[in-house]
Amino acid sequence: MKKESPHLARCEAPSLELLKRGVGLLETEAELEAKLEKSRRTGTPLRVKLGIDASGPDIHLGFAVPLRKLRQFQDAGHIAVLIVGDFTGKIGDPSGRSRTRPQLTDKQVQENVKRYRELAFEILDPARCEFRYNSEWSDKLSGSDIINIAAKYTVARIIEREDFKTRLDKGIPLHMHELLYPLFQGYDSVAVRADIELGGTDQYLNFLVGRALQREFGQEPQVVMTMPLLIGLDGKLKMSKSYGNYVSIKDSPEEMFGKLMSIPDDLITDYFRLCTNRTEEELKKTEEQLSSGENPRNIKAELARDIVTIYHSADDAGRATEEFDRVFRQKGLPDEMPEFAVPADGVNIVELVAKAGLLPSKSETRRKLREGAIYLDGERIKDVEFTVRLESESRILKVGKRRFLRLTKG
RNA sequence: GGACGGGUUCCCGAGUGGCCAAAGGGGGCAGACUGUAAAUCUGCUGGCAUACGCCUUCGGAGGUUCAAAUCCUUCCCCGUCCA
Numbered sequence: 001m002k003k004e005s006p007h008l009a010r011c012e013a014p015s016l017e018l019l020k021r022g023v024g025l026l027e028t029e030a031e032l033e034a035k036l037e038k039s040r041r042t043g044t045p046l047r048v049k050l051g052i053d054a055s056g057p058d059i060h061l062g063f064a065v066p067l068r069k070l071r072q073f074q075d076a077g078h079i080a081v082l083i084v085g086d087f088t089g090k091i092g093d094p095s096g097r098s099r100t101r102p103q104l105t106d107k108q109v110q111e112n113v114k115r116y117r118e119l120a121f122e123i124l125d126p127a128r129c130e131f132r133y134n135s136e137w138s139d140k141l142s143g144s145d146i147i148n149i150a151a152k153y154t155v156a157r158i159i160e161r162e163d164f165k166t167r168l169d170k171g172i173p174l175h176m177h178e179l180l181y182p183l184f185q186g187y188d189s190v191a192v193r194a195d196i197e198l199g200g201t202d203q204y205l206n207f208l209v210g211r212a213l214q215r216e217f218g219q220e221p222q223v224v225m226t227m228p229l230l231i232g233l234d235g236k237l238k239m240s241k242s243y244g245n246y247v248s249i250k251d252s253p254e255e256m257f258g259k260l261m262s263i264p265d266d267l268i269t270d271y272f273r274l275c276t277n278r279t280e281e282e283l284k285k286t287e288e289q290l291s292s293g294e295n296p297r298n299i300k301a302e303l304a305r306d307i308v309t310i311y312h313s314a315d316d317a318g319r320a321t322e323e324f325d326r327v328f329r330q331k332g333l334p335d336e337m338p339e340f341a342v343p344a345d346g347v348n349i350v351e352l353v354a355k356a357g358l359l360p361s362k363s364e365t366r367r368k369l370r371e372g373a374i375y376l377d378g379e380r381i382k383d384v385e386f387t388v389r390l391e392s393e394s395r396i397l398k399v400g401k402r403r404f405l406r407l408t409k410g
Numbered sequence: 411g412g413a414c415g416g417g418u419u420c421c422c423g424a425g426u427g428g429c430c431a432a433a434g435g436g437g438g439c440a441g442a443c444u445g446u447a448a449a450u451c452u453g454c455u456g457g458c459a460u461a462c463g464c465c466u467u468c469g470g471a472g473g474u475u476c477a478a479a480u481c482c483u484u485c486c487c488c489g490u491c492c493a
Contacts (some may be wrong), residue, residue, distance in 0.1 A: 171489045234437090235448090244437095262447040297445045328446060364439085367454060371440045385460065400440060402447065 005075060006310045007068040007123055007277070019072055021280075022065075022273060024201050027208070027224035035195055035223060039078070045128075046078040049194035049222070051185065051203070052120075054089040054112045059119040060246035061307070062230035062239030065274045066198045067123045069227060073196070074128040081130045081192050082120065084113050087138035088185055094163060094178040095202045122249060122311070130192075137191040138184055149183055152216045153209060158182060161205050186210040189222050196223045202238070230274050235264035253312045254334070257320035258402075260304035261328075265296040268303055276306045333396060334404055340397075341410025346389035349374070349381055358399045373400050 016036065026032065039046050050070050059067070070080045085093075086109040117131065141149075158179050159165060167174045186209030189197060194214075197207045204226050211221040229238040232245025239246045247259045263271060269287055272278050278286070290296060301321060308317035319335075326332040340356045347355075353365045353374065366384055368374055374381050375398040376388065388397075390409055397405040 173488060258447055265448055295445055296448075300446070300448080324446080361457065363457060368440065371454065373440050
C-alpha cells in the first residue's frame, strides 16, 4: 500500500483538475491532456522531471511547492524523475540573479545531495522516484557535443531573459558559462526523456529551452508546468536559502510556527494556497474573513498550525501554538531552553552572555545592556558590571524577545 | 591590444592626506507600542577594554609621510568604448 500522503488535497483522487491546481504557467494544457490520455491507454507512466539545485543541504517551504505537486503526479501513478544538478550546480543557476553565483565543488555537492535525498522523501514516495545526477551525461559530453547543442539555440533567445538583460544593461559581469546554463539544463530533459517538467516560475525560460532541444533531438517536447514562487519571510524576495528568508521543512515545530507568524499579513492567502491543502472554496472563505476585519493574527496562527501539521503532526502543531502564545503573548517561558552553569562566586553579566553564546561579542552585549534588552528573572539589567549569582535553584536570563538561558549551579 | 572609468564595512553606496570605524540607504538586532517574531515609531549596528585608549577593516603587495580609504609604484580583478 502506498504511504499516506499529507501532501494530497483531501477526498480527491488525483485528477486533471487536481494536477492543474496551483499551477502558474502550463505549456500546453492540450499537450498535458494528450500525454495523460496516452499514458492511461498504454499503461505507461509519465516521466515528470524536477531539477534539484544542490547549492544547499536543505529543503524549504518554497521548494516544497513543486515537490508536493510532484507527489500528486506520483499518486496518480507517474514517475518522479529528480535531477540533481551536480553538473549545472558547478555553473550556478543564473535565473533571477544579478551576479555570478559561486561555483560549487564536487564535495559540497555530494554532501548536499545526501541530505537532500533524505529530505525529499519526507514528501515524495520513494517507490515511484528516480534519482539522477546530471553529471551522468553532462560530464560525458565532448567538446564537439557541446558545440552541437549550442548550435541549436540562439544567443538572442538566451539573452532575452530579464536577468541577463539587466546585467548587460547595468554593466554587471555575465560570464560565458552562465549563458550555457539553460542549454545544459534543457539537455537534461533530452537525457531523461522527460514528459513533463515542473518547477518555479523563474525556471520558465529554462524549461522552454528543454522543449526546443527535445524537438531538435527528435523527442516529443515536454509539457512545462511552473508553480508560483513562494515569497519568503521578509515579504519581498522569493523564499531562498541564500536570502535567509526561509522555513526549512526540518525546522522544529516551534521554529516553524514562529517563522510563519512573522510573515507579513498580506502573504497569508498565498501561503495557504501554496503550502497547505486548502481548497479554493476554503481559500475564498479565508479571504472574506481577512477583509471583514477578522484579526489576521488568528488566521495566521491557523496557517502556521496547518503547515506544522503537514511536516510534523497535529500534536506538535498544538504544542507549538501553546508555546507561541505563552512566550510572545503572555511573555512566558518556552518549554526548552539551553542551560548554563554559573560558578558559586558568580559571574559578570557580560562574560556570561558572551560565553553562553547568546550574543556574538562582548561589545554587542554591552550595547544590548544599554538598550535594555537583557533581563534576569524578568528584571531588566543595565549595569555592565552586574554580577550574576545563583541564589535559588535556577534563574532565567533573557536576551531580547526570543533568546532564553536557564542558569544552573556550576 | 588601446583609451577611459571602477574595486570601500553583511549588501548597495558616499568619501581624494589628519575632524574616518568611514555619510546615506538596505538588511540585521533591540526598545516602545501592539494583534504576532505583522505594521509603525525610536535607537543601535567591527573587535578588545569599566574607562584613557588599543587593535583589525576601504582589491593584493610594497613605498612616501609625523599621519593614507585618500598620494606614488606594481600586481590582480571588473566595466564601457575602440580595435
